[in-house]
Amino acid sequence: MADKKNRRLEVVIKFKNRDFSTLRTKLLADSSREYYACLLGKRQLVDNLCIITVADIYFADAEYYQNQSVAALRVSGEFLRERLLEIDRRIDVDTMIDVHTHPFSQSNVWFSGTDDRDEINFVKYLHDEGAKNIFYASIVLSQTDYKARYWQMDGGGRIYPTPALIKTQKIGESIPSSDERFRRKAVSSQKIDDMFNRSVLALGLDNMRRIANDQIISVIGVGGIGSIIAEHLIHMGFNHLNLIDFDTLEISNLNRIVAATYADAVKGRVKVEAIRDNLLKINPRAKIFAFNNKVEDAPIERVIAASDWIMVATDNHASRFQIQQLAFKYYVPFITAGVNITVDDGKIVDMSGEVILIRMGDRVCLTCLKRLKFNEIAKQIHPDKNVREGLVRKGYVQGLDVKEPAVKTLNTHLATLAVDTLINQYIERQRDAVIRVFEDNIAPVIYEDVDSVRERNLSCNICDI
Ligand SMILES: [Zn+2]
Ligand SMILES: [Zn+2]
Missing domain, CATH: 3.40.140 (Cytidine Deaminase; domain 2)
Structure with a gap:
């Protein structure tokens, strides 16, 4: 220092x-x-x-x-x-x-x-x-x-x-x-590690150089979706990752967190550190930084400001709100991924998820898309404990200790969709979609949610910059 x-x-x-x-x-x-x-x-x-x-x-x-x-x-x-x-x-x-x-x-x-x-x-x-x-x-x-x-x-x-x-x-x-x-640091002079020979065949040398060259990707939340995103990013050739999560590993995480081991969970290791250590075994030359923090913590502001992209895989609404504030302050584009599993009477009635792409200048954000629940944010950040608990008691929001159902296969689909959305920013193979939905009900399908985008609040004071 x-x-x-x-x-x-x-x-x-x-x-x-x-x-x-x-x-x-x-x-x-x-x-x-x-x-x-x-x-x-x-x-x-x-x-x-x-x-x-x-x-x-x-x-x-x-x-x-x-x-x-x-x-x-x-x-x-x-x-x-x-x-x-x-x-x-x-x-x-x-x-x-x-x-x-x-x-x-x-x-x-x-x-x-x-x-x-x-x-x-x-x-x-x-x-x-x-x-x-x-x-x-x-x-x-x-x-x-x-x-x-x-x-x-x-x-x-x-x-x-x-x-x-x-x-x-x-x-x-x-x-x-x-x-x-x-x-x-020019992109054209960048060497691509032999490890990515096959990726170069698929994506092209120039695109791989762009991906590998000084791009900083921050992954926020390294749980069921975020850990898969992080592993995907390492396999896709990104060389500089920041992993941000305040949690520690538990045995019950092992059904879905990639790059976490039984021994890590028994020791109750910090998630980001366990995942970083194991991802470094895949690519020891990558720069992977572990931040055992909440997004509200002071050091995270610089980490986010210096990022080229943020991959948001936290279902905490207060965190997503904070990330969005910082993203707009520093013009950092971001991609969120989330899943929903509704179980009623022992039967799955909905299994779905969505990936949202937010870039400054596109005039769309989580707020006008109604993807941030303000009661949830109030519960998570309101300074008065009585207000926080009151919101839970009145049934506006779920209690903090509710365990959401989770399965790895669903997480994998959404993590893949999120990383594909990011890769497309470099290779521009597909048309951009603001919201991509994966639904695994009658049959697995992926579609674009154009309705939410069309019906968003057009006079949003966050993304109208
Ligand atoms: Zn001049
Ligand atoms: Zn907006």
């Missing part, structure tokens, strides 16, 4: 689904001159991570260009002042991000001396205007890559940039950075 202060700031600029490709398409359509756009975003700091979430994109209309040629650009002060006034007015944004193109560069783009000078002058201007709470970053686009940076001024008035990485909701939308610091 001693070196914590010296850790370099890691800056990531994150876009909503489709926004980055819209931005590039529009700005790069005419390669005869430079174009400009201004993004408004929110800066989120957690530990040494600085995540700038992009809320809005403003394209400068022709009238705002004072000078526009193949290698020069000047946008009117009026256009920029309007944006600054808007940041001042709004509470959901505090950062301005300049974007301009170098259409003459095919790749390996860099900020020019003029760019440096203009941007440093802008930081000075913000400082002189006393706009201390307005942050500033910039992006330059070539035809195929980009460079991005975040500007700061230190106590001594020195103005300096930190290179920034751009992340999109879907990896297919992303393009490489030409910054040395990030190029070392």
Whole structure:
């Protein structure tokens, strides 16, 4: 922990689904001159991570260009002042991000001396205007890559940039950075372990590189579904997993938790640690981190903020609510998987489950889909014990100690569907579906629940960002 202060700031600029490709398409359509756009975003700091979430994109209309040629650009002060006034007015944004193109560069783009000078002058201007709470970053686009940076001024008035990485909701939308610091990790130079030869045959080398290359997947809840998801991810070639669960193993878990042994259960080992140790036996080169925590615990915020995807396999509504809050705060897309088994009079009357895909910008979330039960959340997080117990007593919610029926075969279907949904984000073989249902009643079927999506609350204040 001693070196914590010296850790370099890691800056990531994150876009909503489709926004980055819209931005590039529009700005790069005419390669005869430079174009400009201004993004408004929110800066989120957690530990040494600085995540700038992009809320809005403003394209400068022709009238705002004072000078526009193949290698020069000047946008009117009026256009920029309007944006600054808007940041001042709004509470959901505090950062301005300049974007301009170098259409003459095919790749390996860099900020020019003029760019440096203009941007440093802008930081000075913000400082002189006393706009201390307005942050500033910039992006330059070539035809195929980009460079991005975040500007700061230190106590001594020195103005300096930190290179920034751009992340999109879907990896297919992303393009490489030409910054040395990030190029070392470039997808195209990634070696794929021999262990995944057969996966490469199925999914293709480039797709496997995307999956194996620096993607961080957090699995929340490593019970009956989450442990299978985690094992699937290791077999599919993901190299960096975070396992998050506060529970310990019991003998009664052994009918469904993958990678947990009888000896682990007898010892009452922490679930995430037992599962991590056993998954590392499958792929000792993978980075698997075990967090014996609840999602509400402070260290988990950074873990989630730094993730590329969250796989949610907890049936606890308060946890799912908390995960969704963090996901929207840091623009981390997530996939939830859950099952239902209803037994009446000793007979199974329903055996089903669903997988839900939530990405920022898609304007759909667990809240407007009515997949979060607020009475359950109140029971789980209400500070007053009497209220919590009262909700159970009044029959609004089940008691905490109710043991849900569980069978591994059903969990396996849903875990597989969830991981397939994730893989599809990289290989884009199938059309995306927000909700996929697996039903195993009259006969096993998988279908898309379009009704829930159509009937969702369209003025949702969580996902309308
Ligand atoms: Zn430039
Ligand atoms: Zn919503």
